Each structure stands twice: as structure tokens, then as C-alpha cells.
Amino acid sequence: GTASVCNTLTNTLITKSEVECLIxxxxxxxxxxxxxxxxxxxxxxxxxxxxxxxxxxxxxxVLDRVFIIFDKDNTGRITVEEWVEGLAPLLRGTLEEKMKYxxxxxxxxxxxxxxxxxxxxxxxxxxxxxxxxxxxxxVVKDLVDxxxxxxxxxxxxxxxxxxxxxxxxxxxxxxxxxxPCLPDLKSTMSFEQKIFREIPKK
Amino acid sequence: xxxxxxxxxxxxxHKKNQHVEGxxxxxxxxxxxxxxxxxxxxxxxxxxTGPTDQRSKPHMKWKSSGxxxxxxxxxxxxxxxxxxxxSRAGSLTAKKKASGKSxxxxxxxxxxxxxxxxxxxxxSSSETDEDEHPxxxxxxxxxxxxxxxxxxxxxxxxxxxDPTATLIALCSMRDFDLSEETCQLAIKDTGCLEVLINLLDxxxxxxxxxSLKILKEISQNILIRxxxxxxxxLEIMVKILDSTDTDLKCLAAETIANVARFKRxxxxxxxxxxIKKLVELLxxxxxASSYQVKDTETVRCAALALWSCSKSIKxxxxxxxxxxxxxxxxxxxxxHANILIPIxxxxxxxxxxxxxRLAIRTEGMIETLVKNLSSEHEELQMHCASAIHKCAEDExxxxxxxxxxxxxxxxxxxxxxxNKQLLAAVTGAIWKCAMSRENVLKFQxxxxxxxxxxxxxxxxxxxxxxxxxxxxECCQEEENRGTIxxxxxxxxxxxxxxxxxxxxxxxxxxxxGGCAMDPxxxxxxxxxxxxxxxWSLLKNPNPGVQASAAWALCPCVENAQNSGEMVRSFVAGLxxxxxxxxxxxxxxxxxxxxxIANIAKDEENLAVMTDHGVVPLLSKLANTNxxxxxxxxxxxxxxxxxWGSNRVAFGEAKAVAPLARYLKSKDxxxxxxxxxxxxxxxxxxxxxVTMHENGVVKLLLAMVGSTDDILQEAAAGxxxxxxxxxxxTEKAKYG
Numbered sequence: 001g002t003a004s005v006c007n008t009l010t011n012t013l014i015t016k017s018e019v020e021c022l023i024x025x026x027x028x029x030x031x032x033x034x035x036x037x038x039x040x041x042x043x044x045x046x047x048x049x050x051x052x053x054x055x056x057x058x059x060x061x062v063l064d065r066v067f068i069i070f071d072k073d074n075t076g077r078i079t080v081e082e083w084v085e086g087l088a089p090l091l092r093g094t095l096e097e098k099m100k101y102x103x104x105x106x107x108x109x110x111x112x113x114x115x116x117x118x119x120x121x122x123x124x125x126x127x128x129x130x131x132x133x134x135x136x137x138x139v140v141k142d143l144v145d146x147x148x149x150x151x152x153x154x155x156x157x158x159x160x161x162x163x164x165x166x167x168x169x170x171x172x173x174x175x176x177x178x179x180p181c182l183p184d185l186k187s188t189m190s191f192e193q194k195i196f197r198e199i200p201k202k
Numbered sequence: 203x204x205x206x207x208x209x210x211x212x213x214x215x216h217k218k219n220q221h222v223e224g225x226x227x228x229x230x231x232x233x234x235x236x237x238x239x240x241x242x243x244x245x246x247x248x249x250x251t252g253p254t255d256q257r258s259k260p261h262m263k264w265k266s267s268g269x270x271x272x273x274x275x276x277x278x279x280x281x282x283x284x285x286x287x288x289s290r291a292g293s294l295t296a297k298k299k300a301s302g303k304s305x306x307x308x309x310x311x312x313x314x315x316x317x318x319x320x321x322x323x324x325x326s327s328s329e330t331d332e333d334e335h336p337x338x339x340x341x342x343x344x345x346x347x348x349x350x351x352x353x354x355x356x357x358x359x360x361x362x363x364d365p366t367a368t369l370i371a372l373c374s375m376r377d378f379d380l381s382e383e384t385c386q387l388a389i390k391d392t393g394c395l396e397v398l399i400n401l402l403d404x405x406x407x408x409x410x411x412x413s414l415k416i417l418k419e420i421s422q423n424i425l426i427r428x429x430x431x432x433x434x435x436l437e438i439m440v441k442i443l444d445s446t447d448t449d450l451k452c453l454a455a456e457t458i459a460n461v462a463r464f465k466r467x468x469x470x471x472x473x474x475x476x477i478k479k480l481v482e483l484l485x486x487x488x489x490a491s492s493y494q495v496k497d498t499e500t501v502r503c504a505a506l507a508l509w510s511c512s513k514s515i516k517x518x519x520x521x522x523x524x525x526x527x528x529x530x531x532x533x534x535x536x537x538h539a540n541i542l543i544p545i546x547x548x549x550x551x552x553x554x555x556x557x558x559r560l561a562i563r564t565e566g567m568i569e570t571l572v573k574n575l576s577s578e579h580e581e582l583q584m585h586c587a588s589a590i591h592k593c594a595e596d597e598x599x600x601x602x603x604x605x606x607x608x609x610x611x612x613x614x615x616x617x618x619x620x621n622k623q624l625l626a627a628v629t630g631a632i633w634k635c636a637m638s639r640e641n642v643l644k645f646q647x648x649x650x651x652x653x654x655x656x657x658x659x660x661x662x663x664x665x666x667x668x669x670x671x672x673x674x675e676c677c678q679e680e681e682n683r684g685t686i687x688x689x690x691x692x693x694x695x696x697x698x699x700x701x702x703x704x705x706x707x708x709x710x711x712x713x714x715g716g717c718a719m720d721p722x723x724x725x726x727x728x729x730x731x732x733x734x735x736x737w738s739l740l741k742n743p744n745p746g747v748q749a750s751a752a753w754a755l756c757p758c759v760e761n762a763q764n765s766g767e768m769v770r771s772f773v774a775g776l777x778x779x780x781x782x783x784x785x786x787x788x789x790x791x792x793x794x795x796x797x798i799a800n801i802a803k804d805e806e807n808l809a810v811m812t813d814h815g816v817v818p819l820l821s822k823l824a825n826t827n828x829x830x831x832x833x834x835x836x837x838x839x840x841x842x843x844x845w846g847s848n849r850v851a852f853g854e855a856k857a858v859a860p861l862a863r864y865l866k867s868k869d870x871x872x873x874x875x876x877x878x879x880x881x882x883x884x885x886x887x888x889x890x891v892t893m894h895e896n897g898v899v900k901l902l903l904a905m906v907g908s909t910d911d912i913l914q915e916a917a918a919g920x921x922x923x924x925x926x927x928x929x930x931t932e933k934a935k936y937g
Contacts, residue, residue, distance in 0.1 A: 123366065123367060123370075125364075126363050126364045126366045126367040127359070127362055127363050127364075127367055128362045128363070128364075142355070143359055143363070143367055143370060143371075146356070146359070146370060146371065146374050147370045147374075149374070150370070150373060150374050150377065171373050171376075173369055173372075173373055173408050173411060173412050174369070174370075174373055176366075176369075176408075177366070177369065177370060177373075178366065179366050180365075180366070184407075185407075185446075185447070
């Protein structure tokens with residue numbers, strides 16, 4: 001129930017009543033899903049649909065990563081605790097929390113480093129290949145080099161969390177350097193308005 | 203303190219060298235960006251394609267202009283294809299070795315001094331050199347810098363990437379030293395500037411922020427700012443001021459502050475409603491709650507933008523109409539220096555408008571300005587002093603400055619003589635404050651005159667003008683005239699009579715004239731050849747200089763030993779003087795009449811002036827409504843009557859009737875001078891007839907009872923003459 005969720009919640013900025021609303025939303029979503037597929041639970045599909053409709057997030061790769069991060073116990077289903085815990089940094093995260101979140105998204109294989117290969121994967125669709133370009137891969141690799149030059153402080157050819165953190169503290173625009181993975185302010189605000197509107201304003 | 207571009211800074215003459223390839227690249231970027239925008243549209247984000255079309259137009263214009271444009275364009279185009287190949291190789295090192303530091307001379311100021319604006323700029327609310335469309339120097343042919351290639355490479359990602367790639371490239375671009383001209387111009391030449399502005403027009407907040415961070419830096423460059431304005435960047439930035447994102451708003455405002463350093467840009471900001479929006483930003487939070495740095499950032503940036511914009515007279519009005527004055531007054535009370543400086547800067551800029559001075563008076567701003575004279579920030583002190591300088595045109599403000607004990611800190615600031623900008627502002631304030639006698643007396647307490655005299659040598663002109671101006675005002679008090687003499691201040695003053703700066707000369711003349719009221723001083727002035735120097739200034743083409751020189755000659759002639767001889771010693775001097783009666787300038791005419799009145803007291807000199815035609819020339823001036831001119835003209839006529847047949851000559855030259863009209867004026871000084879003139883003229887019977895016909899008797903009768911002795915006597919004497927003639931006529935008629 002709410003109490004257990006609140007107890008495990010590490011984020012302190014979400015209030016109890018807000019947690020209740022999130023749980024309510026969860027239940028609604030799961031119910032809806034069950035109507036379509038019996039016993040579906042809060043699976044990947046539901047998750048992606050939810051994040052799309054509430055936050056306008058469309059990037060498949062990112063959405064997969066987010067799901068994996070939410071799904072801490074790797075069951076393929078999001079529990080209610082995972083749901084609230086996962087949403088916290090998106091809605092109310094401190095810079096520290098958001099940095100951890102983004103880094104986890106970008107660290108595709110979860111080894112604690114964002115490698116050149118991973119950067120390439122994430123950036124390869126970011127460029128429009130011009131007709132004159134003979135080697136489109138090289139163009140992307142150049143961009144990867146540029147990013148690395150900017151952010152790899154210890155010059156080890158890959159980004160540790162320390163590198164990433166330093167880079168973001170120096171230039172906050174780099175928080176979502178390898179692709180948007182946080183909901184934008186507008187969607188967050190409208191989400192909060194919609195979902196938390198039943199909370200009496202203090 | 204670094205100076206911003208002002209009329210004093212040397213901007214080298216550039217030859218037009220507009221690159222044709224700019225058109226090409228923008229064409230590319232346009233199509234690419236449209237593609238980029240399309241993908242964004244697919245992702246469900248809004249996009250705009252309109253403005254990009256407009257933006258290509260300026261490039262078409264560039265194609266037709268420029269002497270060597272096509273030549274350099276070809277060279278550069280070649281470089282581009284080479285460059286593409288090189289960049290694909292992936293390393294910058296190959297390019298770096300070629301051109302190290304660019305040969306171009308830095309003409310723009312560093313980003314450090316964004317808050318300081320030189321006094322010349324602020325005083326001249328009109329155009330500066332910057333308003334001429336800036337022209338580019340011929341660059342050293344094909345020698346493009348390493349920065350150019352680096353930026354061009356990044357530009358590719360900005361043009362051809364989605365927001366993610368764009369952001370990475372934009373952030374990397376900031377690793378270049380954007381205060382260096384080579385980098386700034388590289389951004390322009392690679393067509394990156396258009397793309398940066400296009401990005402502003404999207405709704406991608408992060409891209410807008412990334413772009414503005416760069417634009418803010420490079421807009422310190424004069425060519426870039428003109429380009430930004432040409433490309434329609436200002437309109438977009440003004441729109442951005444409505445955004446809900448604080449960082450974005452601040453960056454937009456700061457960039458506007460940089461770009462609005464020339465007239466056309468300031469006009470554009472106003473035409474698109476920018477002034478109103480900036481004023482509204484000042485309202486965003488209350489002064490008391492100004493502890494959040496982020497909130498005050500908005501105010502600081504808006505104030506900076508308003509400061510830049512306020513240089514245009516129409517913008518000063520617009521700020522007032524948008525309700526800016528009470529907000530400026532409110533923020534004047536805050537304690538953050540970085541907000542205070544642009545606020546005071548704006549006020550000081552606008553203080554040339556009477557409506558602002560009224561507000562400054564009534565909203566208690568003088569008190570705050572005086573308080574901040576004691577700030578620890580020299581820049582703030584300077585702007586406060588400058589504001590006082592501008593406002594002290596009004597007598598009430600001069601009184602307020604004294605009442606709020608502002609004269610003492612001003613005087614104390616004279617000690618900070620290394621900071622010339624500060625010194626100029628302070629001496630300016632002291633000068634204008636000294637126009638009130640009570641203030642001069644206060645300054646005497648603080649020994650200000652003593653300090654000012656030490657500043658008569660080894661100071662830049664802008665300081666000297668004010669120092670001399672201040673001393674000129676102080677000379678109205680006898681004690682100060684003595685002080686100046688004792689401290690050896692007269693010699694440097696006389697030396698300054700050889701200057702060529704008209705503004706300086708006007709003040710020096712006034713000061714020398716002021717000192718000359720004291721016979722001891724006059725002796726020194728004469729011994730240093732001061733009178734001859736003053737006299738030769740009558741030949742100066744500037745009417746202000748001529749007039750002030752003539753005014754100064756009056757006390758000189760009055761107080762010099764053997765003044766008659768002295769005057770005669772100036773070869774062709776009297777001829778010169780008399781001929782100035784042909785001037786078109788009222789002040790010149792008035793001052794010359796005053797000088798003539800003095801000089802005519804010496805009979806020989808009067809004779810010489812008569813030979814030079816002083817009578818008809820004076821008579822020609824008689825038909826005037828200007829009381830000051832009337833007074834001195836009448837005095838001159840009165841004195842010139844005392845030679846030969848001048849009285850008759852004045853009558854024949856039809857000077858009498860107009861003089862009669864002077865008696866109808868309300869000015870008692872005019873009455874006195876006119877009565878004296880009429881008295882002298884009435885010694886000639888024909889003149890009496892004229893006077894009688896013009897109803898002089900009735901008017902003079904009213905003045906016989908005046909408390910002014912001289913007027914009384916002159917009036918009575920004149921009436922007596924007229925009566926005597928009337929009686930004689932009667933007698934002659936009736937035997």
C-alpha cells in the first residue's frame with residue numbers, strides 16, 4: 001500500500017498525497033491493460049504508451065532504457081514501488097538525481113561507463129546525412145569525438161559518472177547530451193496538474 | 203577600466219569584403235534546417251519555417267556589393283571543399299599548425315567590461331561611429347585561421363543535426379575563445395550565425411539557450427551585432443522575453459544589451475515592443491525578496507538591456523511611457539551592485555530628459571544617488587556622479603544634492619585621480635553643482651577649489667573641461683578668486699587658452715574672465731599675455747568660443763592697468779571686434795556689445811571704433827526683442843554717444859525709435875540701460891523729437907520714481923532734455 005511505498009521512497013520531495021495519486025494512476029493503467037490482455041500487468045508496452053501519452057517521449061531506444069531502469073528487479077513488470085520510485089527523479093529530481101538517471105540511460109550495457117560505441121549507437125540517427133557525404137559513419141564518429149573531447153575529463157576514452165557529472169555541472173545543457181530522456185517542463189507541469197489536481201492546495 | 207566603443211576609440215577603416223559564399227551556405231543551411239525541422243515535426247514538436255526564407259534575402263544583397271567579393275569568395279569556396287575532406291579525416295591538428303594568431307587587430311572590448319560605458323557615449327545620446335554600417339578589413343587572402351576550421355566543422359553539426367547533435371556542437375563551440383575576433387568572424391563566415399539565429403526561432407528551449415550563450419559572447423563584436431540585426435535576430439530575441447524559462451529570458455536580455463549598441467538596433471527593439479517587455483521584467487519580483495540569485499538575474503539582465511536601449515531619445519520616452527520610472531526608482535534602492543550599476547546607468551542616460559529629472563527630484567532618487575557615491579564599487583560611484591552631473595542642470599536638484607550632503611563625497615572623490623572616467627564624472631558633477639552659490643560656499647568648506655587647481659595640469663581633456671568649468675563657477679566668489687591666485691592656478695588657465703577644443707575653450711574663457719574680476723589676478727593674466735590670447739579667440743570659428751571670449755574681455759578691460767593702451771596694442775583688434783557685430787549669433791552679438799560698452803569708456807578707442815563703423819552696426823541691431831541683447835546694446839550705445847557726432851549718427855541710423863520700445867519691456871536692467879542710452883542721445887535735438895514722437899516721456903516718467911539711482915538720474919536727465927527742447931521750440935515759434 002501507500003505506506004510501504006512511502007517507506008521505500010528515497011526521494012523526499014514527493015508528498016504522501018502525491019504518492020497516493022501516483023498509485024491511483026498506476027492502478028488505473030494496470031486495470032486498463034488487463035482489459036486488453038489478461039494478466040498483462042504493467043509491462044513494457046503499457047509503460048511505453050504511458051510515457052508517450054503523458055510525456056510525449058517517443059524514442060524507442062530511450063524508452064527501453066527507461067523501462068530497464070524502472071524495472072530494478074528485472075521482472076519485465078513494473079511494480080507500484082518501482083513506478084513511484086522511478087517517476088520521482090523525472091518529476092522532482094535534484095540535479096544529482098537527474099544526472100544519475102541520465103547516466104544510467106546512456107550507459108547501455110550498465111558497466112558504469114559510456115563508451116564510444118554506446119555514444120555512436122545513440123547518436124547515429126541524430127545527423128542528416130548530406131548527399132555529399134561518402135562515409136556517413138565517419139560523420140557520426142566525428143561527433144562522438146567532439147562529445148568525448150568536451151566531456152572526457154580523465155582522458156580515458158570513455159565517460160565515467162565522474163566525467164559526466166563534471167561536464168554537466170560545468171554546462172547544464174549537457175544533462176541530456178545523448179538524447180532527450182527526461183520529460184520537458186511543459187509535460188511535467190501538465191502531468192502534475194492532471195494527476196495531482198485532486199490534492200487540496202495548502 | 204576598459205572602454206566600450208565610443209567616438210574616441212579608433213576604428214580602422216575597413217574595406218567592404220562581404221563574402222559571397224555566405225549566400226551559398228545559408229542556402230544549404232536553410233534546406234538542411236528545413237529537413238531537420240521536418241523530422242522534429244514528425245516527432246510532434248512545433249516548428250517554424252517562415253523566417254528562414256527572409257534570412258536568405260540579406261545574402262542576395264551581399265552578392266551584388268563588394269569589390270573583391272567574388273575573388274575571395276572563390277578562394278573560400280575552394281577551401282570549403284578542401285576543408286570538408288580534412289574534417290572527415292577527423293583531426294584538427296593538421297590545420298592548427300598553419301595560422302596561429304590572426305593578424306587582425308582587436309577592435310572590440312573584452313567581455314569583462316560589458317557593464318561599463320564611457321562618458322562620451324552616454325552624454326551623446328545621438329549617433330556614434332558605430333551607426334555607420336561597419337566594413338570589414340581585407341583579410342590576408344587565403345590565410346584562414348585554425349579557429350575557422352574548427353568552428354566550421356562544428357557548424358556542420360549545428361546545421362545538419364537534430365537537437366541532440368546540435369547541443370553537443372553548440373556546447374563544444376563555447377570552448378573556443380569567443381571573445382577573440384577570429385572566432386567571432388569565423389562563426390559569421392561559416393554561415394553559422396544564421397543557423398544560430400534560426401535556432402532561436404524554434405521552440406527547443408535548450409537549443410535556444412545554447413545558441414544565445416554563443417550569441418551573447420560574439421555580439422561584443424561590432425560586425426556581428428550588425429549582422430545579427432540584419433538577420434532579424436533582434437525581433438526573435440524580443441519574442442523570447444515572453445518565455446517562461448528564466449535562463450532563456452536572461453540570456454536574451456543580455457544579448458539584446460550587447461546588440462543594441464547602435465541606433466538601428468535600438469529602434470528595432472522598440473518597434474517590436476521590446477522596451478515594454480524589458481520594463482515588465484523589472485517588475486518580476488519585489489526588491490525585498492531579492493535574495494534568490496536567479497530572480498535578480500532577470501532584473502539585472504533586463505536593466506542591462508534597458509541601459510543599452512536608453513541611448514536613443516525615443517527609447518527614453520518609451521521607457522517612461524511603459525512605466526519604467528517608478529521601477530527604476532524602486533530598484534535604485536537595492537543593494538546589489540551588479541543591478542545598481544545598470545539601473546543608475548539607465549537613469550544617468552535618461553537624465554537628459556526633463557521628465558526624468560522631475561521624477562528623480564520627486565521620487566527621492568537624489569538621496570540614493572548621493573548615498574552610493576560612497577559605494578566601494580568605483581564604477582557605481584562613477585555612474586552616480588554622472589547622473590548628478592546630468593541632473594544638476596536643474597536648480598532644485600542642485601539644492602537637493604546639497605541638502606542630502608552630497609557635496610562632500612563629491613569633493614572627496616577628487617582624490618581618486620587615477621581613475622580618469624570616475625574623475626571626469628565627479629568633476630562634471632561638481633561643475634554643475636557649483637552653479638548654485640550656496641553650493642560654492644559649501645565647496646569652500648571642503649577646500650574643493652584647492653584640489654581643483656591641482657587638477658589643472660596633466661589631465662585628459664574630458665576632465666579638464668569640467669575642472670575649468672567648476673573653477674569658472676567658483677570664481678563668482680571673491681574668496682575663490684584669491685585662492686586660485688595664491689595656488690598659482692592662473693598660469694595653467696592662461697596656457698589653456700591655446701587649446702583647440704571648443705568645449706574646453708568656452709569654459710577656460712569663462713574662468714579667466716571670472717578671475718579677471720580681481721585686479722591682482724588681472725595683472726597676472728595680462729603679464730602672461732592672456733588678454734591677447736582672449737582677443738585672438740574672437741577669430742575662432744565656433745560662436746560659443748567667440749562669445750565666451752568677448753564676455754571674458756569685459757572684466758579684463760575693466761580691471762586692467764592702462765586698459766586703453768592695452769586694447770590699442772592689439773593690431774586690428776578693434777576692427778575685428780566691431781566687425782563681429784555682423785555675426786548671426788545672438789550670444790556673440792550680446793557679448794560684443796558688452797565688450798564695446800567697456801572699451802568705449804576710453805575716448806581714443808571709441809574714436810577708432812567709430813572709424814570702423816560701430817554706429818551703423820549697432821543701430822542695425824536695435825530691432826530686437828531679446829532682452830539680454832537689448833540691455834547690452836543700449837549700454838553700448840550709451841557709451842558710444844560720447845564721441846564726436848555719434849549721437850547725431852545714431853539718430854540718422856534710426857536707432858532711437860526702437861530704443862524707445864525697449865522701455866516697454868519688463869526687465870529692469872533693460873530699463874536702466876535704455877534710459878542711459880536715451881539720456882545720452884537726447885543731447886541731440888533731433889533725437890529728442892523722435893523720442894517725443896515715440897512716447898518716451900510718459901514711459902520715462904514712470905521710472906523717475908525708481909529705487910535704482912542710475913535709472914532715476916538717467917530718466918530724469920532725458921526728460922529734462924526733451925522738455926528743454928520743447929520749450930525752446932515753443933519760444934522760437936512764438937518769439
